[in-house]
Amino acid sequence: MPQRQYGPATVAVDEEGFLADFSQWTREVAAAVAKEEGIAELTPAHWKIIEYMQKEFKENGQVPSIRKLNKSGVTSTKELYALFPGGPAKKAAKIAGMKKPEGCV
Amino acid sequence: MKRLIILGAGTGGTIMANLLRKRLARADWAITVVDRDNEHYYQPGFLFIPFGFYTKKDIVKPRSRFLPRGVEFIVAEVDRINPAANEVVFQDGSALAYDYLIVATGAEIEPSETPGMLDGWRDTIFDFYTPDGAEALAAKLKAFPGGRLVVHVNETPIKCPVAPLEFAFFCDWCLRRHHRRENIELIYVTPLDGAFTKPVASKALGALLDEKRVQMVTDFNAERIDAAARKIIGYDGREIPYDLLVTVPTNMGSEMIERSGMGDEFRFLPTDPNTLRSKKYENVFAIGDATDVPTSKAGSVAHFQAEILANNVVRAIEGRPLEPAFDGHSNCFVESGRGRAILIDFNYLVEPLPGRFPFPVFGPMSLLKPSRINHWGKLAFRWIYWHILLPGRPIPFVPARMKMAGKKRPAGVGAMPGSTK
Numbered sequence: 473m474p475q476r477q478y479g480p481a482t483v484a485v486d487e488e489g490f491l492a493d494f495s496q497w498t499r500e501v502a503a504a505v506a507k508e509e510g511i512a513e514l515t516p517a518h519w520k521i522i523e524y525m526q527k528e529f530k531e532n533g534q535v536p537s538i539r540k541l542n543k544s545g546v547t548s549t550k551e552l553y554a555l556f557p558g559g560p561a562k563k564a565a566k567i568a569g570m571k572k573p574e575g576c577v
Numbered sequence: 578m579k580r581l582i583i584l585g586a587g588t589g590g591t592i593m594a595n596l597l598r599k600r601l602a603r604a605d606w607a608i609t610v611v612d613r614d615n616e617h618y619y620q621p622g623f624l625f626i627p628f629g630f631y632t633k634k635d636i637v638k639p640r641s642r643f644l645p646r647g648v649e650f651i652v653a654e655v656d657r658i659n660p661a662a663n664e665v666v667f668q669d670g671s672a673l674a675y676d677y678l679i680v681a682t683g684a685e686i687e688p689s690e691t692p693g694m695l696d697g698w699r700d701t702i703f704d705f706y707t708p709d710g711a712e713a714l715a716a717k718l719k720a721f722p723g724g725r726l727v728v729h730v731n732e733t734p735i736k737c738p739v740a741p742l743e744f745a746f747f748c749d750w751c752l753r754r755h756h757r758r759e760n761i762e763l764i765y766v767t768p769l770d771g772a773f774t775k776p777v778a779s780k781a782l783g784a785l786l787d788e789k790r791v792q793m794v795t796d797f798n799a800e801r802i803d804a805a806a807r808k809i810i811g812y813d814g815r816e817i818p819y820d821l822l823v824t825v826p827t828n829m830g831s832e833m834i835e836r837s838g839m840g841d842e843f844r845f846l847p848t849d850p851n852t853l854r855s856k857k858y859e860n861v862f863a864i865g866d867a868t869d870v871p872t873s874k875a876g877s878v879a880h881f882q883a884e885i886l887a888n889n890v891v892r893a894i895e896g897r898p899l900e901p902a903f904d905g906h907s908n909c910f911v912e913s914g915r916g917r918a919i920l921i922d923f924n925y926l927v928e929p930l931p932g933r934f935p936f937p938v939f940g941p942m943s944l945l946k947p948s949r950i951n952h953w954g955k956l957a958f959r960w961i962y963w964h965i966l967l968p969g970r971p972i973p974f975v976p977a978r979m980k981m982a983g984k985k986r987p988a989g990v991g992a993m994p995g996s997t998k
């Protein structure tokens with residue numbers, strides 16, 4: 473399993489830099505991943521989404537879909553794209569220390 | 578007398594009726610299968626209709642013909658499941674009680690989920706996931722003078738995730754044969770970051786798109802469609818103009834699941850990925866596209882699940898613990914044009930890899946590489962579907978759980994967890 477330096481910590485990651493082990497995630501790791509993804513600073517709006525995703529992930533073992541986030545009342549698809557430009561589900565999952573969303577296979 | 582109800586007589590429901598009628602004593606168990614109509618479509622055939630290889634009548638047969646004797650078949654609209662009372666309520670208000678229930682209601686397209694999509698529906702916007710849509714598209718393609726043909730996946734998960742790729746490959750091939758390729762620009766638009774979800778297959782299939790001069794637009798999520806201006810507008814502000822849009826709209830489970838209050842945000846039934854029992858109700862099971870399990874929504878998956886699900890339903894009835902045996906096994910032929918097809922075989926943990934199938938070295942099929950024999954395999958599959966798959970007979974040399982033998986992981990790609998030998 474490859475290792476990566478994210479901020480102060482060295483963590484195990486997959487080929488695309490997603491954390492292999494959620495328990496190695498810290499807020500500092502999140503900030504470092506976010507920087508690499510082009511998000512200079514994680515604001516309270518970002519954290520609200522990250523925390524919701526982590527709660528869902530712990531409960532169901534699955535990264536919530538954009539549709540689920542949009543329906544949750546926590547955020548909207550539009551806001552997700554503004555906060556995590558590019559691929560929000562993927563980017564937010566990476567910052568939140570979760571595996572790459574499965575989507576379809 | 579106890580009763581097992583199967584909702585849906587598609588691939589999964591029909592196989593379950595056939596397997597369980599043999600396993601449950603007729604004196605003790607009634608089996609009732611419910612569907613809203615009596616038309617069973619061979620869904621892999623939809624792809625071939627827009628190109629004139631098949632028409633609707635080539636791929637439809639009565640559902641009742643594939644159900645075994647000793648099974649009651651009801652054609653009716655179900656209003657909802659009432660899991661607290663263990664009953665299925667029909668739209669006329671009548672109810673039927675069950676001891677065990679199998680949900681096999683599949684997935685369907687929902688174009689109304691994307692604002693503006695229905696404005697251009699079957700005018701400049703078409704689907705090929707319904708028999709009528711595929712036929713309408715056949716007529717449209719024949720008369721299409723040229724321009725930008727956009728193949729679009731709106732949102733994942735979708736049924737048969739490789740179908741839109743096959744559509745693009747077929748388009749290139751057919752247009753070339755008719756000397757129309759130069760007038761038509763082919764564009765493939767996907768919410769994924771590549772041609773497929775998993776890296777090895779994504780690379781192989783992406784290279785094929787490239788070879789066929791199909792431009793790929795990735796990470797694209799449609800916010801709305803402006804049908805009058807003929808463009809798709811993304812959440813990130815990108816706009817994709819089209820002359821003809823062939824879309825795979827958002828796929829969702831049956832509305833009945835939502836009316837029953839049993840679905841997730843896609844109306845899929847939360848299902849244990851290994852035992853196939855509902856996560857919430859002990860006497861409810863699910864199979865095929867109706868579940869939320871993280872593998873492909875495909876007939877092959879329903880087929881592999883069926884044997885394991887039949888065992889688990891019998892175990893539940895006998896009060897024994899369920900077996901967490903389903904590994905996410907999926908197997909698809911991907912038409913790549915020019916009389917060739919690619920075969921992929923994978924599960925929850927092992928992504929599609931190159932190699933030979935079903936036997937190492939001898940094959941005779943190649944994995945993740947276009948070959949003629951794979952194409953013949955796909956064509957032969959229509960017969961196999963009606964005569965071997967639906968009756969619940971095993972397909973020779975292709976067991977329910979995925980085999981690692983014959984598969985090769987390219988150098989530089991991680992280990993192979995989760996295989997069974």
